[in-house]
Amino acid sequence: MWLVAEDKHVEYAQEVFSIDQSQDGKKLSLLCPTSKQYRRGNSLNQPTLTIDIEAVADGIISVEATHWKGAARKLPNFELFPDGPPSVDASIKNGDAGTTISSGPIAATVSSNPHTFDIRFHSTDNSRKLTSLLDRSVAFAYSPPPGSMMQTGDARDFQHYILTQTTLGVGEQIYGLGERFGALNKVGQSVVLWNADGGTSSDQAYKNVSFWLSNKGYGIFIDTPQRVELEIGSERSCRVQTSIEGQRLKWYIIYGPTPKDVLSRYTTLTGKPNSLPAWSFGLWLTTSFTTEYDENTINGFLEGMRNRDIPLAVFHYDAFWMRPFHWCDFEFMASHFPDPKAQIKRLKESGLVSKISVWINTYIGQASPVFQEAADKGYLLKRKNGDVFQWDLWQAGMGIVDFTNPDACQWFRSKLDALFDIGVDTIKTDFGERIPTKDVQWFDKNVDAERMHNYYAFIYNKLVYEALQDRCGKDEAVVFARAACAGTQRFPLQWGGDCESTFEAMAESLRGGLSLGLCGYSFWSVDIGGFEGYPDPTLYKRWVQFGLLCSHSRLHGSSSYRVPWLIDDDDKTSQGCTAVLQKFAQLKCRLMPYLYSESLEAVKNGWPLSVRAMSLEFPEDRTAWYCDQQFMLGSKILVAPVFDESGEVEFYLPSGRWSSFWDASQTIDGPKWVKEKHNFETLPLHIRQGTILVVGKEGEKRTNYDWTKPENHEVRMYEPDGESSFPLCDPEGKLVAILRTTEDHGAWRVENIEVRVR
Template sequence: MRRFVVESESGAGVIVRNDDCTLALEMPRADILRVRILCHDETPVPSWVIVESAQAAQAAPRISQSDDVVTCATDCLIAELALATGALSVRDINGHPILLDADDAPFHERGAGFTIRKHLTPELAIFGLGDKPGRLNRRGRSFVNWNTDSYAFQEGQDPLYKDIPFFIGHESGRSFGVFLDNTWRTRFDFGSAEEDVLEFGATGGPIDYYVMAGPTAADVLQAYAFLTGTPPLPPKWALGYQQSRYSYKTADEAIGIARRLREERIPADVMWFDLHLLDQNRSFTVDTKAFPDFPTLVQDLHGLGFAAVVITDFQIAQVEEGYAPYRGGYEQDAFVRRQDGSVYVAQSWGGPSVFPDFSHEPSRLFWGGLYSGLVEIGVNGFWNDMNEPALFSDGGTFAKDVVHRIDTFGGIRQGTHAEMHNVYGMLNGRATYGGLRRLRPESRPFVMMRATYAGGHRYAITWTGDNLSTWNHLRLSTPMLLSLGLGGFSFAAVNLGGFVGTPSPELLTRWLQVGAFNPIAINHSDLMTPMQEPWVHGEPHLTRRRAAIEARYRLMPYLYTLAEETSRTGLPMMRPLFVEFPQAASGYPLDLEAGSQFMLGRALLIAPEPFGEMPENYTVILPPGTWYDYWTGIRLDETVPAKLTGNSGTSTTLGADDAHAPRAVTVSPDPDVIAVFARGGTIVPHHDTIQHTGERPQGPLRLDIYAAAECIGTLYDDDGMSIEPAAMLRLHVRANFADGHFRIVIAPREGSFAPWWTEIAITIHGLSTFGGLDDGGNADFDTGRRRLSLIVADRAEETVIEGMGNL
């Protein structure tokens, strides 16, 4: 690589160049470095994912230069570029290495593509890249991003449906992030080919990547959200239990399922309609023989408290007569073409089909307008499936000679499908979301899509695709959802019970019990498999499954509060342990020892057995702090030091520092519930069981305080449907316990949204003694369970409760 010279400096950063390329070091924020390299007179291309505010942001880094190095620095990171070679080093403000080039070059050309090589330290763990089916830590493996229909995928299969080229490195309690903004086929090698080298690159397209300095994973996730945006808050009903199948084939069958859910007192909010709703599998149609009055069916579902979600695959059947989507799209030139100018036709569900050119704004507008009829009859949400894009001809996806019109700076350019393949599904979701925003401007859209790219979380929720009804796929569901959350897709689901195959009664029960604590809970099964609704298999499974779903609904105030937090901060609802406990065990990521465990927000630790097909005692890793059994409220006092499992089953104690040392507890699997633990120092809001989120809860707001020296909790609520609610409610609660005295403060309510409760029921878990309330009020103390219960009237202003009691 020839020597670089400084070409210019600005508030964004510095640009250097040599005879081969131009390299820009830019800092949109003090903790984010953008590295952009243009070679051979390349023209910059707009990003599909970086939000406008981040594109315009400038951190005004301090720039300095010596004979050998040019430096960009902020109060968070220092980037140094060697002028002789272009090699880049990124360090934190204390000089600790974040990311260092492995060679004396900023990149290597690979045909029309490139490779970036970075030094990989021995203990660095790698997390991210979306829902790759395997263990959470990506270290020691290589991956490809090329969106691919993956029916009945297996553990380790790669690639799958999504391209999320973002990962987090974590070592000794410190984290950093890397996002490669490139829509071409990309690859990542995390020490597989060379154990001390991290490689990433693409077969074409721009060299454009971002480094996020951390230092914690939460900092990295919020920096990534600054770049790619946060997911919008979905309608509240989306957090309820959702029932689906490929397919409910008639109106009578669909309404019968909904009515039985109500008769069985199984809380539920959504009914899904797959391909059998459609006339000859054509999107935006209804088979009027099987569904003779679909508008009335939708209204009947609404009357039962259900939302209706309808599949709308991206394919438009090539039908000249009687099918308005094809005729309208043809007249508006909305479809992709081949290089010879002909409209591209391929086989799909509806037979010979054509496909919208979603990279072109007029085509997106055309697509969004197709939803008007379904919106008018009250359909609540929509499902964009098969959008990898997946076909039944041409090798399973678009032919190589398909071209796309790409909106760019002030005009339109033509791009190959190699460039647009990975972003096509995300743009399908964007077109759907945009159409719904225009058709129902006051209401939150609900869009589900299977294939996507980074940033697609701004338009749709997603799920992990066509999984199997096996215990192994139940195990895989946790790391897959956690990885999606790290990539911005907090609102994600798996097909509970598995899609392909037949779950045993025990597997379906356990999956519904675990899924009750997933961000989105959808039970979906394949054509020609046995029915998979909660009542199949009879008792005792029906009672266990109902109880799991009821537990989810009682927790709805907490879930909705987490969802709103995600929409503001980008922090996922479902979190790996290293995100919440970065300093535990001297910074060792506890997830490496606890593959089946996850945090739901900061308060709840979900810990099902790792091998449900072998129901035997197992060890739960408890991060530092006090923990309570969520189901009984009893504090866990009988714990042991947590162990790190090594070669040949050897073990060593995790963490030497008592303040950060995790503990462990042995759990016996219980067929009635999975193991769930509440974190000391948290306050979790609940309400009594409801049948759907549109039902007004009866009884008080319930606040469970899991006692520690200091406790905090928050509740958020609004109308559950408006894009910009006219009113909202936010409630902050804190509690302190010291010197035999406790004080609970319910802060004045924020916002004008009217609460559904008139009383607040407070339960303090972990109180060993109780000497009365300072005001002499009534309270019930259970000595055996160390539980204090009391009720106070709801007030808009501050409420303070004080009393005598020891932890």
């Protein structure tokens, strides 16, 4: 609190000297000297900080702290309010407590006490205190400390930082910040928002999202794609410190009051996820990464899955569909795939699979002629001396596609179009994290290299997603993306990256998915069985159960295949890998009426479909905020994966009566911690009290079918009441009927009370 690092010099805003109010009543500008202004002479040779507070949308206020206003505003910037800025009910009032600016239900009050620095954020009706900026909470810093301010005339010798410290209340917990694999509650952690290809077992992350959610009913979005460092109760235990290198720092405080409300407003600011087609919810099978495969291998896998009655939706060609050292040149390896268009056509016509996916990235090895083509046309990132930026990381002599060049974007899209022409339906957009920042020059000279590092994931995935939309249709596009930053939730879906084949990594992956979902990502997947290593049958089957209850499900590994009969020597018993995969793949098909309805609600509001943190559904339950080994599948189904070889599992049921999906007569009243032991045919799967659940008929093997027809579904009731309802939507997203419960002579029954023309 008192001891500043030896290599830093910090200047804090000490008081609010003056307040300027905008004429439209939407903005305050605070002049904040770094010393108390007791007399006129105190204003000389003294830095100031300017703090702008603005009402930008109902429930959202922006705060921008600036040292030197003349610093250039560098690009790129996040695309905010992509659907257009909403209206705002803003006002500024002066009272005894100070000056208050309100933006719908949220307000900020600047204290009127002389020689103080005190800004409080609260609900407009003053019923809830959110957070605050108090003494020594907004500052800039130099490193190294200048001996004299004359030295800062040559700023090249110094790093300049700006920071804010919002108060962290008693019992307050912080969540989100992207797909993070450590403890779900971030209090006590130092977090760096900087995309890195680090796997799932460290504090590095592929998906750094500059948004965090508090259990106190608000969230904060940090409006910069550059490197952000956060000390979350870890430097000062009662504050969250946010710091960046630069002259200004802007963030938005977003009010709920519920966590669902916060996410809805946050995704209005940064963009809602798009909906996904029903076929994408089915099981995806890949070749795995470094395994040897060709057309015969693929046929063998697909025929093996069909013969074992395991429904597949997508087959994915991973990296080695291209020649070694040539990635990514978009050319099938002729020795293994002499006629890929004909092969893909045969696969689809045979009914073995309906959709095809291929792996790409934006790195191009110099062995490929495509590298020279891109280099000659100026489509690759360059060094400051004009050379193409190259290194031997990943592919020998690889270059990186420069998406700030519009011609490079069109060229890249032409390569994608060629894939679509041969029958490819969806793209796995791998990598995008290893974007250099030193000695690089982007085509767009207004772009700052530091800001491009994280932001590259946005422009990469946006380009591919929009290419798919143009070819397949707005709601038929699907990417399978690894890297992300704020806003990429608009281009679903994302998967968890390279996890190990262990129970610990399975739990790490779940924590990552929960954290990402708390940043407005509706859809998420994971490599079933783990990516690195060789899963034993027990782990594989437990991961199958977990993975088939995520929004999207993919079998994928690194150096070993993931078809079930190779995991356990084709055990044909009911406890074998094949039987377990068959059961849970078919279970997902049966759940599609529920899943698809819930997915439409999720994208409308910016909520996760699965995995959904318990706190979103039960925000008033303190225990729910701590649950990181279970999740909600939509709003009605609770899932508790088994993370132990013994089959034992302990999970928490919030208040209410919960019914087992496997046997509705088995009910448990919460709140309660429950211990159970499960064989491989089941896991804890419990339905919330008051639920009407529409599921497909027993034995359903499709995810894209007309489940609205009575002959294709069954209706279940779980402890219904007079408010139970279910919106039945068809696979195109149209509302067909609303099912509600009515009481009939002491018994409940379901009836259609509304039907719309399809």
